[in-house]
Amino acid sequence: MSRLPPVLSRHDLPQAELLAARLDGEVYPVADCFCPIDEIEQSSHRGAALAALIPGRLIAEQLTAAWVLGATRAPPGHRQFCTDIGARIRPAGLVSVTVREVVIGPDEVQNCGGLSVTAPLRTVLDLARFTPRFTSDHYRVTAELMRLGRFGAEECLATLDRRRNLPGKRRALERIVDAAERAQPPLTRYTS
Numbered sequence: 001m002s003r004l005p006p007v008l009s010r011h012d013l014p015q016a017e018l019l020a021a022r023l024d025g026e027v028y029p030v031a032d033c034f035c036p037i038d039e040i041e042q043s044s045h046r047g048a049a050l051a052a053l054i055p056g057r058l059i060a061e062q063l064t065a066a067w068v069l070g071a072t073r074a075p076p077g078h079r080q081f082c083t084d085i086g087a088r089i090r091p092a093g094l095v096s097v098t099v100r101e102v103v104i105g106p107d108e109v110q111n112c113g114g115l116s117v118t119a120p121l122r123t124v125l126d127l128a129r130f131t132p133r134f135t136s137d138h139y140r141v142t143a144e145l146m147r148l149g150r151f152g153a154e155e156c157l158a159t160l161d162r163r164r165n166l167p168g169k170r171r172a173l174e175r176i177v178d179a180a181e182r183a184q185p186p187l188t189r190y191t192s
Contacts (some may be wrong), residue, residue, distance in 0.1 A: 047112030120149030
């Protein structure tokens with residue numbers, strides 16, 4: 001007896017069968033794909049779900065990367081991807097997707113289920129630099145990415161300092177420091 005793949009897309013089964021399996025409680029949704037109920041959702045499942053639907057040279061970034069990495073529970077409604085400036089890819093037909101051309105190093109990308117995703121440090125820097133309105137959710141996601149990546153504000157600041165003429169650098173520094181401070185538990189005063 002063959003086992004189902006950990007992530008099912010419309011390439012594996014017709015959409016009607018996937019939706020029927022969901023109604024029967026045999027699968028649960030992950031992005032626009034489905035996982036069998038005996039699979040515990042991980043970053044590899046979230047990555048594979050997106051990889052089944054997008055061109056291979058795209059890299060998940062910002063809130064999309066945060067979701068794949070496990071820093072948010074739900075995928076963003078508008079997905080954000082980037083591509084290396086040298087890749088020269090122009091994906092057509094993708095709905096609710098933004099694609100930016102960026103300069104990105106191999107150490108700033110990791111693989112999750114066949115999908116290239118910006119590493120936690122790069123994701124934090126991009127979120128802090130490019131999010132127009134930083135909400136309490138953005139601060140929480142930033143702090144969670146720092147926890148998952150096992151780095152602090154100091155590493156973020158050092159990385160930003162190594163890069164010259166970076167737009168949004170000052171604002172990013174303030175947001176990252178604020179996110180790190182918000183993540184710290186409040187101090188408790190003990191008196192005797």
